[in-house]
Amino acid sequence: MDIAEFDFHLPEQLIAQTPLKNRSSSRLMVLDKNLQTIQHKHFSDIIHYLNPGDCLVLNNTKVLPARLYGIKKDTGAKIEVLLLHQAEKDVWETLVKPAKRIKQGTEIIFGDGLLTATCLEELDHGGRMLNFHYDGIFYEVIDKLGEMPLPPYIKEQLPEKERYQTVYAKEEGSAAAPTAGLHFTEELLQNIKEKGVTIAYVTLHVGLGTFRPVSAETVEEHEMHKEFYSLSAETAKVLNETRRNGGKIIAVGTTSTRTLETIARDYDGIFTESRGWTDIFIYPPYRFRAIDGLITNFHLPKSTLIMLVSAFAGKEFIMKAYEEAVKEKYRFFSFGDAMLII
Known part of the structure; x- marks a missing residue:
């Protein structure tokens, strides 16, 4: 299938540069995939589409302030490092710019020596083990x-770090936020629980x-x-009970979806306590085994998310x-x- 089939024209002014003051005041487009209908709502209306007995699955990963600026020890050249994931105690896979300056054995200094790093291995695509x-x-x-x-398409500074974290x-x-979850407030989640909807958590650390x-x-x-993903025994029990009792499993975000589908694929539709690494790539035609509904943001043209x-x-x-x-001027991306x- 040609990548160009997932392309579309996106005016630059529709790329949201800053979060809204109230997380749940964003707009919500509701798609019924069976009836092929489109409705225009607000995110706080999400509660009307969730029913008692359903399970809402959230990715509880926490974003690290993972972008570091340092200098190369021997030359003073400026180096940017993005932490991707922890390979072992003090060893991380990272993205480095400019990567060509960082060879095996190169030392980088951050914050006047508060933190230093030594390159252990050169990887593809600008990756380095530090x-x-x-x-x-x-x-x-x-x-x-x-x-x-x-992300690189956001040009504005973010004054409050917490606005790039879910509540x-x-x-x-994580090296990036599971952005579909940014719309939820603690109050909205409490109202959803009070309606009889179960809330369950998975973890997927968003990476390269x-x-x-x-x-x-x-x-x-x-x-x-x-x-890296993780699903607890408690969450597995909740999901299996939801399915047995006829409730729907609604994934919040593509990261939650990929976690659930990885486990359902590996265990024939049954949820079980699991942790490991996933590279699942979901594209048409794919038979979903885990989820009945999906809450997501509007994604980049030609991306794996769309x-x-x-x-x-x-x-x-x-x-x-x-x-x-x-056409309706929805705000796109994170x-x-x-x-x-x-």
């Missing part, structure tokens, strides 16, 4: 020195795949980067919905509006 050296607690050092790794972020280790464009000419040629939602709702229907979203597919 061994970090510091006094104290690594995450506290990173919190002092690091910036939130906002339920807990498990540190988020930053890699699809450079292949065909969908089948693209390779996803592996990302391919996933096309697999769930049908490519022609999704491309029609995106055309309408542009800080943009949301879509519910049921």
Whole structure:
């Protein structure tokens, strides 16, 4: 399948540069994939589409302030480092710019020596394995020195770091936010619980795949980067009970979807306690085993994310919905509006 089939025209002014003051006040496009209908709502209306006995699945990953600015020890050249995932205690897979300056054995200094790193290995696509050296607690050092790794299409500064975190972020280790979850407030989640909807959590630490464009000419040629996921025994029990009792499983975001589908694929539709690495790539035609509904944002043209939602709702229907979203001036990408597919 040609990548160009997932392309669409997106005016630059529709790319949301800043989050709305109230998280749940964004717009919500509701797609019924069976009736092929499109409705225009507000995100706070999401509660009307969730029923007692349903399960809402959230990705509780927490974004690290993972973008670091340092200098090369021997030359003083400026170096940018993006933490992707922790390979072992003080060794991280990273993206480095400019990568050509960082060879095996090169040392980088951050924050006047508060943190240093040595390159252990050169990887493809600008990747480097770095061994970090510091006094104290690594995450506290990173919190002092690091910036939130906002995507390159966001040009504005983010004054409050917490606006690039979900209100339920807990498990540190992500290089990007699971952005569909940014729309939820604690009050809205409480109202959803009070309606009789179960809320369950999975973890997927968003990594390199988020930053890699699809450079292949065909969908089948693209390779996803592996990302770490975890699903607890408690969540597995909740999901299996929801399914047995006839409730619907609604995934919040493509990251939750990929976690659930990885496990349902590996265990024949049954949810079980699981942790590991997934490189699942979902595109049409794909048979979904785990989810009945999906809450997501509006995604980049020709991205793996628009391919996933096309697999769930049908490519022609999704491309029609995106055309309408542009026409109706929906806000796109991380800080943009949301879509519910049921």
